[in-house]
Amino acid sequence: MTSTPSAAAPGTAPRVLTVAASVDPHGDADGLRVLAPEALAGLVPAHWSAKYQHWDDREVQGLLALPADQSDGCKPFSAADAARLKDRIAVLAWSTREPDRACGSAPRANNAADAGAVGTLFAADGDHLGEIAGNDRIPAAILARADGERLRKAAQAGPVTVQLATPGNPLHGAVAQDQPQRTDTLTSFTSRGIGLPGLVKPDLAAPGETIWSAKVGSGSGGMREDGTSMASPHVAGLAALVRGAHPDWTAAQVKAALMNTAGDTWLNDGQRGPVYGPERTGAGRARVDRAVATPVVAYAAGEAVDGVVGLSFGPVPVTGPTELTREVELRSFADRPLEYRTGLRRGHRSARRRLRTDPGPGDRPGRRHRPGQGHPPGAGQLDRAPDPTLDLVQGGKARSYRGELSGRLLLTPADTTAGELRVPLFAAPRAASDLTAGQQARLGRSSSLLTLTGTAAPSAAGGLLSAFALGGEAPRWPDCPPGTAAEQDKTPDLCVTRPGDRAANLRAAGAASDAPAVGGEPLENGTLYLAASLWAPAPTPVGQFAVRASLDTDGDQKADVVVAADRLKGSDVLVARTLDAKTGEELDVQPLNARWGDTDTDLLDSDTLVLPVRLNKLPGLRQSTSRIRYALWTGFAVPGLPDAKEALSSVGLKDGKPTLVLDVLNPALDIRNGAAGPAAVATPEQPGTALEIRRRNPAADRLLLVHHLNPDGRRSEVVRLR
Structure with missing residues (x-):
């Protein structure tokens, strides 16, 4: 298994399972305590800064304070703000979108410490928090949007006392942070994969945010980590479960079973908004119960694509009417004949481009099915349309992107107990010129x-x-x-x-x-x-x-x-x-x-x-x-x-x-x-x-x-x- 790749990384190898990081409903957060006022008192989920090493052997508590001359702490504080923050816990703004941040966690923590603050809280504008580094001088913690807003407003209204660190602190990774609305969204750090001729990556998504993992040298202790490096072990374990249920299956067939039975991932909370395409999550979020139960697997056909499941046309320069095809093959392990109906779940599309399927005769396992990508004759202009899940502006500037035509080939069985199969489809058609110097x-x-x-x-x-x-x-x-x-x-x-x-x-x-x-x-x-x-x-x-x-x-x-x-x-x-x-x-x-x-x-x-x-x-x-x-x-x-x-x-x-x-x-x-x-x-x-x-x-x-x-x-x- 390998996490989402960069160029020439192992994750680009066709046979491996490349994994993006999704979000599951449960997180194991750290915690801080609100001591006063009584109406707010109690535990608040947070993520502690990694560089501060005294969360459980020092006492750090104080009143919350908000700077007036700046909100994020990315510049040294003025004398007036330093007086406000001295011997208190600074509450600073934090953007969950990295391109929108003026600085990272370390400069904010340093500026707060220089102003005399004993700690700092980063009140985020969203719930995709990630981990922060901070510094080794004062404790820093990041709060989800609702908690940050609640404490910020309370501090504006009157005194709020918070305990960040205390001897014997038991709150590292011990506070449940259940956010079911975020299920099957993607983490902020998981990267876009690749879409090349014959190869689209990643293959799957699995949970990779706030994962509690064993920590080397800690006995029975653990640590919370984020990363595609946390998502990949999940899929390794799921693959082992599939292989355990089907010991005679090849690695390629295990991979296909996991991909064929995956579910959608979404841009917005509550499973709303656009569905992420194959360049972001491959087939989707792994569902091992369905992978173990499927009697049929589907994958890209042809000797040159051993181990490849998804169908990718890659970049397609279009100077006129263009039609390309790829084939998918079904392999049955069932004890009875099965028939499937082909269909498409379209994801991202650009104007005047389309995907279609040619089921071929019989529509049975063992047959090859031919999804096609075309630019129909007489279609006129072929303009670029973005993946709707992209942030087209980052850091105040428009980003480059290529138009996409993507989705999933759906194979729906007549016998519903067999379960629907899906195969990722990807193409990046673009309008191409063919111009040269003349006279x-x-x-x-x-x-x-x-x-x-x-x-x-x-x-x-x-x-x-x-x-x-x-x-x-x-x-x-x-x-x-x-x-x-x-x-x-x-x-x-x-x-x-x-x-x-x-x-x-x-x-x-x-x-x-x-x-x-x-x-x-x-x-x-x-x-x-x-x-x-x-x-x-x-x-x-x-x-x-x-x-x-x-x-x-x-x-x-x-x-x-x-x-x-x-x-x-x-x-x-x-x-x-x-x-x-x-x-x-x-x-x-x-x-x-x-x-x-x-x-x-x-x-x-x-x-x-x-x-x-x-x-x-x-x-x-x-x-x-x-x-x-x-x-x-x-x-x-x-x-x-x-x-x-x-x-x-x-x-x-x-x-x-x-x-x-x-x-x-x-x-x-x-x-x-x-x-x-x-x-x-x-x-x-x-x-x-x-x-x-x-x-x-x-x-x-x-x-x-x-x-x-x-x-x-x-x-x-x-x-x-x-």
Whole structure:
């Protein structure tokens, strides 16, 4: 068993059971005591901070106090607030959505302690609490919404005394917190899985929040934990129960039984709102009683999908009418013939896309059934529609997403005692263009027009284009020799055992500046754009690998700035983060591909990427010194300041130093969308779109065009100018 995966994690292996974390009705919380007033006195469920180690050997109690100058404690408290909090327990606001938090638990606890508070309570705005770290100076505890509001209002009305810690405190994990309305929702920390051709993950969900588990070295003691690492052991135990009931079943059949009999998980409490799709919970929440009892299992058909249950079409670029099929096979262990009726429970759908089933003859176990995904002829536009369970705005910014078409294939038996079966279905169709450079026409000695040709995407946008001066190209990494299975077995020259590893293999790099096209002061209003084309698409630009750029902005032959593909803290909003190469100080944050996620730039499952950075954030740039040197490179997506010495692939990098030259105020190639139009960056494109190319240097004769909505392998195009 394995918890919900990131790229290249064991959880992406087709045969394993990958588990998301759901919520069950019962939780084992810690506790605090309200001592006064008498009307409020009693135990209150809470989650204690992990770093404070004196919950059961010190006495900590006091009056509750609310700061007036700020509510969350993320900044040092004013003198007036410090006087309010001194020798009291600070009540601070807490958001259960990480992207909406100005800071974590440690800064709040530190600021409260610095103000003289003896403890702090975090009053949450929801019931999905999770665990908090706090600090080792004062106790901190987080309260669910209703309890936090009750204590906050009481503290506003009069004195409220609370006991947080006491010698011999028995309340660690000992206070029941029953919230039946939250049953079969998902925890806030369980991550989205993957939807690739032939593979959709996770497979199942199981409880993973406030799980009481044995603690090593504690004798009969335990500890409460959150995580998919708590959900996975549940499913391991359920699989053992199924195997115990059916010792002759294979591991793949046990997996299928658990998935086929799962139940829905929901976005909202009370089993309301949208049902989570396969990329979030696979088949749904495991129900072992039904898994043990099922006489039939269903799974993806074909030798190439051994151990796969769900049916996934993965990303599907659609340039016109498109129809794809996948097959599912039923295996019966019953002592009698059974017949099933096929149906669909649709989850997420995008306009003009549909799922349908072809039951095939007989509709019996042993037959193969063919769910299909189509874009019907004459359907018109195929616009992106989000998974309705997504938070489309995180941290105040629109996140990138791909349209989904998903649900579950339902197999309903004529004999109702056999039980209904379900198989996850997933597809991510998108409107794709097929555009390319066409004719060139000279307008004069230093200017020309380039016309685009091909097919626009069947969407409102039609296409999206960015144009750059080509900086350089890099070769494709070869396949490793047959039989190479591990890193230590590889040849001395770099090679790949998995085609997806070429998502770290740069194909081409380029740069552009819109300074000549912007109004006002170019250095103040202009932006530098750095483009990377890769030899393979990545599910996300910040997965196992990430693209970086090194910039020498002051001409000292050393990198002054690093621009890295990253996420906004605590969110899925994808950004280009610009850092000082020496100190790691953040200088700028811009959206990847120069647009926030409410514009579809096909940023996911893509083999191209654009890193923007504002010119006024680059140190050392002046009107008289506007030449920079740059390089693009890839590396593992690890925390900390990226180091070019760890580059996996690069263009323009020599001995860790950038070498490609661009004058950001007077670029050798100034590319506009139309004559005297705006800079050609993330600009709409259609057949017949004309680019004006202004050449300041005749030697600059190659363009890197990025057709953002083209299919993989055809998004980037190198064009030689006449």
